[in-house]
Amino acid sequence: MPDHKRAAGTRLGRRNDPDRRDRIIDACIEVVSRAGVAGTSHRKVAAQAAVPLGAMTYYFDGMDDLLREAFTRFATTISDRFERRMAAAPDADAAREAVIAIILEDVFGDDRELVLSHELYTLAARDRSYRSITADWMARSRAALERHFDPETARMLDALIEGLTIHRALDSQPRDPREVEIAVTRILTRGGEAR
Amino acid sequence: MPDHKRAAGTRLGRRNDPDRRDRIIDACIEVVSRAGVAGTSHRKVAAQAAVPLGAMTYYFDGMDDLLREAFTRFATTISDRFERRMAAAPDADAAREAVIAIILEDVFGDDRELVLSHELYTLAARDRSYRSITADWMARSRAALERHFDPETARMLDALIEGLTIHRALDSQPRDPREVEIAVTRILTRGGEAR
DNA sequence: AATGTGTGTGCACGCTCGTACACATAGAGG
DNA sequence: CCTCTATGTGTACGAGCGTGCACACACATT
Numbered sequence: 001m002p003d004h005k006r007a008a009g010t011r012l013g014r015r016n017d018p019d020r021r022d023r024i025i026d027a028c029i030e031v032v033s034r035a036g037v038a039g040t041s042h043r044k045v046a047a048q049a050a051v052p053l054g055a056m057t058y059y060f061d062g063m064d065d066l067l068r069e070a071f072t073r074f075a076t077t078i079s080d081r082f083e084r085r086m087a088a089a090p091d092a093d094a095a096r097e098a099v100i101a102i103i104l105e106d107v108f109g110d111d112r113e114l115v116l117s118h119e120l121y122t123l124a125a126r127d128r129s130y131r132s133i134t135a136d137w138m139a140r141s142r143a144a145l146e147r148h149f150d151p152e153t154a155r156m157l158d159a160l161i162e163g164l165t166i167h168r169a170l171d172s173q174p175r176d177p178r179e180v181e182i183a184v185t186r187i188l189t190r191g192g193e194a195r
Numbered sequence: 196m197p198d199h200k201r202a203a204g205t206r207l208g209r210r211n212d213p214d215r216r217d218r219i220i221d222a223c224i225e226v227v228s229r230a231g232v233a234g235t236s237h238r239k240v241a242a243q244a245a246v247p248l249g250a251m252t253y254y255f256d257g258m259d260d261l262l263r264e265a266f267t268r269f270a271t272t273i274s275d276r277f278e279r280r281m282a283a284a285p286d287a288d289a290a291r292e293a294v295i296a297i298i299l300e301d302v303f304g305d306d307r308e309l310v311l312s313h314e315l316y317t318l319a320a321r322d323r324s325y326r327s328i329t330a331d332w333m334a335r336s337r338a339a340l341e342r343h344f345d346p347e348t349a350r351m352l353d354a355l356i357e358g359l360t361i362h363r364a365l366d367s368q369p370r371d372p373r374e375v376e377i378a379v380t381r382i383l384t385r386g387g388e389a390r
Numbered sequence: 391a392a393t394g395t396g397t398g399t400g401c402a403c404g405c406t407c408g409t410a411c412a413c414a415t416a417g418a419g420g
Numbered sequence: 421c422c423t424c425t426a427t428g429t430g431t432a433c434g435a436g437c438g439t440g441c442a443c444a445c446a447c448a449t450t
Contacts, residue, residue, distance in 0.1 A: 036321055038233035041407060054429045057409060111320075118317040124365050125306075125313045126231055135367040155362075155370070156378040163358025167350075170319050172330040175350070183351040186381050237438060249399045252439060 021059050024049045028070040033112045037067065037119050068130065071120045075137040078113065086144035095148035096188060103161055103180050107168040114169050153188065160187050216254050219244045223265040228307045232262065232314050263325065266315045270332040273308065281339035290343035291383060298356055298375050302363040309364050348383065355382050 027049035031040050042056040042063065060066040085102060089095040106113070123130040138158065145154035164180055222244035226235050237251040237258065255261040280297060284290040301308070318325040333353065340349035359375055 036233070036317070038231070042409090043407070052429050053408090054431090058428065062408080115317075115320045118313065118320045121361065121365065122231070122310070122313040122317045125310045131365060131367060134365040138362060138366060152374060152377070155374060156359075156381070159358035159362045159378065160355055160382075161358065162361055163354035163356065164351075166316065166357055166361075167333060167354045170316065170326060170329040171333060172326060179347060179350060182347070183354065183382065186351070186384060187355075187378065189381060189384070236436080238436075247399055248438095249401090253398065257438085 020049075020051055020055065024051060024055065024059060024066070025070050025073055028066050029074055029116065032067070032070065032119055033116050036115075037123065040067075064129075067123065068133070071116075071123070071130065072133050074116055075120065075133050078117075079137050079140045082141055083144045086147055089148065092148045092188075095145075096184060099145075099157065099161065100177075100181050100184055103164050103168070103184075104177055106165050114165075149188065153190070157184070157187050160184065215244075215246060215250065219246060219250065219254060219261070220265050220268055223261050224269055224311065227262070227265065227314055228311050231310075232318065235262075259324075262318065263328070266311075266318070266325065267328050269311055270315065270328050273312075274332050274335045277336055278339045281342055284343065287343045290340075291379060294340075294352065294356065295372075295376050295379055298359050298363070298379075299372055301360050309360075344383065348385070352379070352382050355379065 024045060028040065028045045031044050031048050035044065040063070043053060045066070046053045046056055056066070060069070082102065085098050086095060089098045120130065120134065124134045141158050141161075142151070142154045145157055149157060160183060164183060168175060168180075219240060223235065223240045226239050226243050230239065235258070238248055240261070241248045241251055251261070255264070277297065280293050281290060284293045315325065315329065319329045336353050336356075337346070337349045340352055344352060355378060359378060363370060363375075
């Protein structure tokens with residue numbers, strides 16, 4: 001019985017480094033970010049993690065299983081950061097500015113995260129079983145926004161963040177940062193929508 | 196000299212069906228929508244298009260070349276439809292409703308287009324050379340929106356459409372369609388953003 | 391009818407891939 | 421120190437891949 005499938009607490013005969021499995025997951029994220037899901041293979045991940053090829057099938061039930069764990073970790077990491085930033089905002093106005101900063105920084109920041117997000121979305125769009133990862137991520141983002149805004153606004157704002165981030169990343173020419181500010185402000189302005 | 200590389204007008208010795216190349220491109224879109232870019236190969240596309248394997252390298256300089264043409268066609272198709280819908284709106288209010296309809300229909304509509312869009316975004320996120328496809332697509336969307344709204348609003352609205360579409364597609368639970376209406380209305384409402 | 395030319399094809403090579411399975415080995419229990 | 425067991429590894433197999441290239445074949449020209 002493989003170690004990772006045994007109930008926690010029964011530690012028996014464990015020898016090598018116990019976080020080899022973790023290393024494989026991290027290596028997988030790294031390989032995906034460089035080569036894409038299309039270019040990711042057991043062999044490349046094994047090489048990146050410096051583990052033998054046989055360890056791949058030993059620890060995971062195939063690429064899907066591995067990818068699921070890798071993207072779960074990735075989404076959790078991003079989600080944690082978002083939550084922390086939102087929690088750091090003392091009031092709604094600070095939260096508004098934090099959101100603007102996140103959009104602008106995520107765009108000009110690491111290409112790596114942009115790529116990984118899209119790889120995940122693509123998997124989720126095709127395969128229902130990845131959708132729980134994106135659903136959880138979205139749920140956490142919304143919960144973080146609901147510290148400062150009502151639930152409905154939080155959902156709209158979350159969608160706006162997504163769209164602005166994507167479009168600014170895929171745009172060929174740079175845009176005025178003030179546009180982001182204006183868009184966020186408009187979404188946060190409750191107007192004559194009660195009809 | 197391959198037919199497709201020859202200057203238009205010089206038709207010499209063309210024999211078989213002249214739109215074989217077109218069929219391959221369509222077949223590529225089809226295969227990508229079913230198997231993803233990751234699972235697309237010359238052989239699968241050839242089988243789908245019912246052309247011999249050798250035709251792949253004959254008509255295209257490799258998968259990248261083929262994918263670029265396939266996604267260009269896909270983006271153009273979607274873009275055309277969007278443009279037509281916007282052109283059909285007589286005034287700004289009708290345009291507003293058209294946008295709302297597009298968001299709601301695209302979500303509950305074909306999974307195929309959702310998947311293909313994400314596959315394209317993923318390629319564009321990783322590879323600069325695909326970015327001109329997405330950039331052109333965005334430019335056309337914005338131009339269509341600018342029939343009814345000012346350029347700045349058009350860009351914000353375009354981003355909002357993106358975000359709402361994605362989030363509603365990747366969400367696990369259904370949302371009230373009225374939220375879309377409210378979000379669009381807020382973006383279209385010019386408020387106290389002049390500061 | 392013979393010839394030439396450019397279009398398009400069939401095939402096989404070398405490669406990478408995931409997976410299965412025989413085997414090594416570390417540590418526990420005797 | 422020996423034995424047993426569960427953990428982990430090395431390897432080889434078959435499938436699927438892109439590509440290069442010799443070649444078939446339709447048609448224009450003579």
